[in-house]
Amino acid sequence: xxxxxxxxxxxxxxxxxxxxxxxxxxxxxxxxxxxxxxxxxxxxxxxxxxxxxxxxxxxxxxxxxxxxxxxxxxxxxxxxxxxxxxxxxxxxxxxxxxxxxxxxxxxxxxxxxxxxxxxxxxxxxxxxxxxxxxxxxxxxxxxxxxxxxxxxxxxxxxxxxxxxxxxxxxxxxxxxxxxxxxxxxxxxxxxxxxxxxxxxxxxxxxxxxxxxxxxxxxxxxxxxxxxxxxxxxxxxxxxxxxxxxxxxxxxxxxxxxxxxxxxxxxxxxxxxxxxxxxxxxxxxxxxxxxxxxxxxxxxxxxxxxxxxxxxxxxxxxxxxxxxxxxxxxxxxxxxxxxxxxxxxxxxxxxxxxxxxxxxxxxxxxxxxxxxxxxxxxxxxxxxxxxxxxxxxxxxxxxxxxxxxxxxxxxxxxxxxxxxxxxxxxxxxxxxxxxxxxxxxxxxxxxxxxxxxxxxxxxxxxxxxxxxxxxxxxxxxxxxxxxxxxxxxxxxxxxxxxxxxxxxxxxxxxxx
Numbered sequence: 001x002x003x004x005x006x007x008x009x010x011x012x013x014x015x016x017x018x019x020x021x022x023x024x025x026x027x028x029x030x031x032x033x034x035x036x037x038x039x040x041x042x043x044x045x046x047x048x049x050x051x052x053x054x055x056x057x058x059x060x061x062x063x064x065x066x067x068x069x070x071x072x073x074x075x076x077x078x079x080x081x082x083x084x085x086x087x088x089x090x091x092x093x094x095x096x097x098x099x100x101x102x103x104x105x106x107x108x109x110x111x112x113x114x115x116x117x118x119x120x121x122x123x124x125x126x127x128x129x130x131x132x133x134x135x136x137x138x139x140x141x142x143x144x145x146x147x148x149x150x151x152x153x154x155x156x157x158x159x160x161x162x163x164x165x166x167x168x169x170x171x172x173x174x175x176x177x178x179x180x181x182x183x184x185x186x187x188x189x190x191x192x193x194x195x196x197x198x199x200x201x202x203x204x205x206x207x208x209x210x211x212x213x214x215x216x217x218x219x220x221x222x223x224x225x226x227x228x229x230x231x232x233x234x235x236x237x238x239x240x241x242x243x244x245x246x247x248x249x250x251x252x253x254x255x256x257x258x259x260x261x262x263x264x265x266x267x268x269x270x271x272x273x274x275x276x277x278x279x280x281x282x283x284x285x286x287x288x289x290x291x292x293x294x295x296x297x298x299x300x301x302x303x304x305x306x307x308x309x310x311x312x313x314x315x316x317x318x319x320x321x322x323x324x325x326x327x328x329x330x331x332x333x334x335x336x337x338x339x340x341x342x343x344x345x346x347x348x349x350x351x352x353x354x355x356x357x358x359x360x361x362x363x364x365x366x367x368x369x370x371x372x373x374x375x376x377x378x379x380x381x382x383x384x385x386x387x388x389x390x391x392x393x394x395x396x397x398x399x400x401x402x403x404x405x406x407x408x409x410x411x412x413x414x415x416x417x418x419x420x421x422x423x424x425x426x427x428x429x430x431x432x433x434x435x436x437x438x439x440x441x442x443x444x445x446x447x448x449x450x451x452x453x454x455x456x457x458x459x460x461x462x463x464x465x466x467x468x469x470x471x472x473x474x475x476x477x478x479x480x481x482x483x484x485x486x487x488x489x490x491x492x493x494x495x496x497x498x499x500x501x502x503x504x505x506x507x508x509x510x511x
Contacts, residue, residue, distance in 0.1 A: 001097060001107075001330055004042065010094050012199040013192055019047040019219030020054050021198050022061040023205050023212045029054055030220055033188050038104040038338040039328055041376035047191040049220035055227050058216045062154050062181050063233060065213030070151040070179040072210075078128025078177045080208045085121030087200050088114060095165065095196055097330065102190050103164050104338040104378065105292045106329040117169035119463040120479060124173035127484055131178065142498030149488035151179030152259075156228040158239040158249070161340050162295045162399075164190035165197055167240050167263070170467070170478045171487075172201075172215065178487040180236075183216040185228060189340055191219045229253050229260075236261060236487065240297075243397075243424070243472045250474070261486050262474025263467070265397040266426030268449070268458035269302035269406075271415040271441070274309055276431035277455070282316045284429065284457030285403070290324060290336050290382045291459055294401035295344075297473075298427040298451070298459045301397065302389070304418050307409045314363055314405060317384060321364050326381060327373050338378035339400060348380055348400035351393060355402075360387035363405060389418045397424060412437045413445070420448045426469030427451040427458040450477070 002010065018026040019033065028048030035044045050058070069077075088095070092114045100110035133148035155175045159167045164187060172182045186194035198217045205214055218224050229237050229252040238261040239249045246264040253260040270288065272281050288300030305313050329337030339345050345368050352367060366381035373379075382401035387394060389406045408415045412432075419428055428449040430441040438454045440446055450469035451461060461467045466481035468474070477483045503509060 002094075004044070004101065007094060007097055007101070008044070008192070011091070011098060011196040013045070013195050015045040017045060017047045017192070017195055019191060019195065019217070020050045020058060021202070021217045022058055023202050023215055025212065027054060028219065033191055033219060035102065035191055037101050038340055038376050038378035039101055039330065044102065044192060047195065047219050050218045050224055052227065055218060055224065058183060058213075058218055059154070059231065059233055061213035062183055062216050065211040066151070066153055066181045068211045069181055069214050072179075074128045074131055074177055074179065077179065078125045080204060080210065081121050081128070081173050081176055082125045083207065084173075084201055084204045085118050085125070087204055088118050088121065091200055092118070095200075098196055099164060099193055100329050100337070102192050103161060104329055104340055105295075106334065106337055107332060109292060113163060113166045116166040116463065120169050120173045123463050123480060124177045127174070128177040131484070131488075138494065140496075140502045140504065142496060142500070144495045144497070145493065147490060147492050149178075149485065149490055152487055152489050153180060153235045154233055155180045155182045155487060156231075156234040156237040157182055157184045158225050158228065158237065158241065159184070159186050160241045161187035161189040162292060162297070163240075164193035167478075168194070168197060171238050174484045175487045176214070178484055180487050181214045181216070183218060183228065183234065185218050185220065185224045188219065188221050194219065225249070226252070230256070232256055232258070235259060238476070238478070239263070243474075246474050259486065261476040261478065263297065263469075263476050263478060264472060264474040265424050266297045266299070266469060266473060267301050267395070267397050267422040267424040268298055268427040269304050269419040269429075270300055270458060271412065271419060271430040272303060272305040272309060272313055273412055273415070273430065273432040273434060273437055274306050275434040275437065276309060277433060278309065278312055278316055280455060281313060281431040282320050284431065285317065286320045288457040288459040289403040290401045293336055293339050293380070294382070295340065295399050296459055298461065300403060300458045302394065302404045302406055302419070304389070304406045304408055304415045306415070307407055310405075310407055314386075318364060321382060321384065324382065326369065326379060336382065336401065338376060339380060340378070342377045344400065345378060345380055348398065348402065351398040351400065351402055352383060354393040355385045355387060358387065358391040358393050360385035360391065360393075366401070389421060395422055412440060416441060416446055423472045424469070425449045425471035426473040427453070429453040429456060429458050431455060
């Protein structure tokens with residue numbers, strides 16, 4: 001590990017940093033955003049946010065850049081993304097350390113997040129040579145029909161603090177090979193991570209002589225997000241965050257008939273049947289519940305356990321939680337780092353009180369931590385409560401290490417029904433060695449989530465698969481599979497290569 005001062009210097013970040021960029025150019029005339037680390041409370045510096053004049057300048061630059069960028073062959077754009085992936089490999093340790101220090105997740109998770117960026121670049125490089133359409137037969141002789149995809153324009157990316165670099169990369173890697181340019185509004189809680197990414201990509205864009213404005217950064221508060229969602233020049237807004245925020249984005253973008261790609265809240269469950277491997281179950285549940293201090297959209301919130309193994313699972317969890325080490329996430333002996341800020345701690349503390357008020361019984365009662373090593377005021381110990389699934393607090397997503405144990409006594413269909421009762425629908429899992437239970441869980445009668453796993457936890461996803469969820473999770477899909485299509489406009493083409501003009505359905509219109 002390098003010192004904080006050396007880290008920021010190595011990533012090209014200044015103490016009083018301009019927060020807006022169109023590539024090589026940096027500016028920002030709005031209010032300063034002070035940024036500090038939840039790890040130790042240290043002030044990292046200040047970042048100037050965007051004024052409305054800065055925003056207009058950036059959008060004008062991006063609009064001009066799109067006209068030139070979309071004409072560059074997709075494989076050439078893919079080669080640029082390949083180069084970005086290589087730059088990230090060079091900067092992996094530094095950027096991973098910054099993610100850990102500014103956001104608070106463990107250093108290993110920080111490195112893992114940068115690896116996700118590298119992986120999506122690799123995926124996008126291959127995609128750049130296979131942005132395919134479809135050919136179909138015409139009902140009219142001498143005609144050919146096909147569909148193709150064209151670049152959409154400016155893609156607005158609004159990202160959250162919990163994955164301060166990976167979510168941006170999921171969007172831009174695909175958008176760039178598709179021929180779009182991107183304007184990024186990161187979380188105001190992690191501005192330095194966004195600046196580090198923009199500095200890295202600026203070198204790549206310059207080496208490939210790409211137009212200024214292909215990659216744009218706008219740091220700021222909710223007003224910047226509002227400008228973007230209201231702006232008709234931004235045909236697609238990709239927003240990651242709370243369900244409340246997503247509903248606002250969807251309504252605003254929908255009012256102007258734009259597109260929104262939403263990745264919102266999760267209230268994820270693991271079903272544990274009598275045929276589950278208990279060791280695998282505990283490993284998946286503990287990492288899912290306490291990884292990133294419970295601040296993942298895919299974090300495990302609920303453990304739906306059959307009566308036959310309930311006490312066994314509860315005892316195993318108590319033993320596992322007793323071994324957790326909480327502290328500085330840059331120290332690799334620690335399993336759990338801090339929450340993002342003291343407001344998050346207050347939200348967690350309030351949720352614990354509501355658990356008690358709503359009949360929850362503590363298996364492990366956690367709370368805010370104080371004393372040596374916890375001076376930032378952002379550290380908490382994880383909690384487990386036995387509670388009914390229909391309790392109001394269980395129906396909401398608490399973005400903290402709070403796990404609910406929920407009993408069921410019937411067949412697996414009862415457990416699936418309990419899992420599906422919540423409004424969110426992101427990630428889900430079942431732990432079972434019973435093939436029939438596993439297949440039912442994955443069938444149309446099973447999980448209603450966008451992600452459904454067997455014998456692995458809810459947390460994490462591979463780049464190759466489309467990532468996203470249903471219901472109040474927003475319905476968006478990012479990353480792999482055919483998620484690229486959201487970044488393009490679809491066009492149907494018909495070519496007549498005869499000397500006649502026959503009309504469809506045999507209509508006659510003679511002149």
